[in-house]
Amino acid sequence: MVKMARHGFSRLRLHACLAVALAGSVLPVLAQAEPPPAAPTPVIVWDVPAFNALPDDEQGRLARYGRSVIEATYAHIGPAVADPAARFAGNNLACANCHLQAGLKKFGLPLVAASADYPAYSSRSGAVSSLFDRVNQCLKRSMNGRPMAEDDRPMQAILAYLDVLATNIPPDATIVGAGAGAIPELDRAADPVRGAAIYAANCAECxxxxxxxxxxxxxxxxxxYAFPPLWGPDSFNDGAGTARLITLANFVHDNMPNGTSWVAPTLAPQDAWDVAAFVLSQPRPQLAGIDRDFPDLLLKPVDAAYPPFADSFPAEQHRYGPFAPIRAEIARLKQARGTIPNPNTP
Known part of the structure; x- marks a missing residue:
């Protein structure tokens, strides 16, 4: 955007005499476009405070309790805890089953920047989401449970924990190691039949x-669980982020079998795609109302395998790929139509 006032020209009137005087000369540039803001420097080293050194005050105790809720969710808010009112999680998983090392492992779906990243626009809801909203989405989907109120102590504790993790992370910073990674995609559909053999050889022992x-x-x-279920009634439901192939395949490649690091992965990328396809081909809880996700269907991830879709590809291809043709059609539709409203969204 041209910022004329910055140079003192916002009320400049060029009189005819001035125009004549300057005729034939090279006029100076009166205003220049603001340069785009520099991209923030990626945060390579995560400077996370030592939780055991936090003050022994209410906030310090709350953050340490939040770490415990992340690491042992089932013991605090799981479906088998003694107080029925505290049963917010619908399965006996822990947040740390997906957010490895309590959210501190690179490419293990880390949580170190979560507090710095929110509020943020959510294409799934079509609205700006707070970190509180995002935690409740995890409870609803990954934990197959129900939302907490903002003043429930476990929620306050989780938010306090995430705040401490992000103490030294600038707002909206890009951290190196975010998400689950980005292995090369296949130019074919991922193969759950082939993935079954890979699962038997590499995953079934745990x-x-x-x-x-x-x-x-x-x-x-x-x-x-010492080793969490990957499907079945006590696993994440079909609305969870890990129920999408791209997320799960990258997570598997960079973290599995247990103890694997993204620096030295055990599985080849094609094996990670196929074993993830096998896991997602198995039965799991169904989340009611996911057909209302993504009010603008053009913002729906290509691997969200539940209808409705903006494109013409079948659910099977959204589940297993290949995804490049879907992306190409979505790009054409965005250019032609801008948005495609979800007919199921109120």
Missing amino acids: HRRDGLGVRRNEAQPDMG
Whole structure:
């Protein structure tokens, strides 16, 4: 945008005599466009405060409690805790089953910048979401549960924990290691049949052949899992982010089998795509109302495999790919139409 006032020319009147005097000369540039703001320097080293060194005051205790809720969600708000009013999670997973090392592992869906990133626009809801809203979306989808109120102590604790993680992260900063990574996509559909053999060889020892994981104590569900289920009634539902192939394949590649690092992955990218396809081909809880997600269908992720879709590709291709043809059609539709309203969104 041209900022004339910055140079003192906002009320300049060029009289005829001045125009004559300057005729034939080279006029100076009276105003210049503001240069685009410099992109923030990516944060490579995450300067996270030591939680055990936080003050022994209300905020310090609340943040440490929040860390415990992230690491052992099932024990605090799971479906088997003693107080029925505290049963916000609908399964016995922990937030740390997806946000590895309590949100501190690079490309393990880290949480270190979450507090700095919100509020933010959510294409899934079509509105600006607070961090409180985002946590409740995780409860609803990944934990297959119900929302907490903002003044519920576990919610306050989670938010306090996330605030401490982001203490030294500038707002809207780009952190190196965010998300789950970005392995090359396949030019074919991911193959769940091929993925079954990869699962048997690399995943079944921990998550079991039936995908139902290993409980710490079969008689006490509120003790959670030593190895979480990947499908079945106590797993994440079909509205979760990890129920989308791109997220899950990258997560698997950079973190699995357990102990793997993105620096030295165990699985080849094509194996990660196929084993993720196998996991997502298995039954899991169904979230009611997900057909109302994404009020603008052109902003729906290409691997969100539940209708309605803006494009003409079948749900099977949205589930397993290849995704390049879908992206190309979405780009054409954006250029031609701008938006495509979701008919199911109120």
